[in-house]
Structures are given as C-alpha cells and as structure tokens.
Amino acid sequence: MTETTGVKLLNGEQKMEMKATKEVKVGERVSFCRCWKSAKHPYCDGSHNKYNKETGDHVGPIVVAAVQATE
Secondary structure (H helix, E strand, O other): OEEEEEEEEEOOEEEEEEEEOOOOOOOOEEEEOOOOOOOOOOEOOOHHHHHHHHHOOOOOOEEEEOOOOOO
C-alpha cells in the first residue's frame, strides 16, 4: 500500500513524497524496488535486471525479512 504524504519543492521542482507501508509477518520476505522502474512500485518486479543491462548499473532490491524478536 502506498500513500502520498505531501509535495516538496526541491530547487524549484516538485517532488512527490511517498510513504510505503506493509505488514510483514514473521518468516515473510518482501523485496522493495530501488531502481524506480518497477511496475509494482514500491515492490520489486525484477525490472532492475533490464535497467542494469542498459545502464551498466548494479542496483537491486532491498529485501526485508521479518524475524521473531528475541529478548
């Protein structure tokens, strides 16, 4: 789920500030896009593979894994 949290001006340009929220259960892994090319943004759909080939970059998703908290 993505929600807009506001518009910020940076050097005279409008930039939309987005906030992504997702409940992740223990044992679940979620991959978030860092290349900004995913059709499922903010989630990774593998678009970084094509982007990396075209640009020579090496960007990939950030993978979040929920683990049981220990005391």
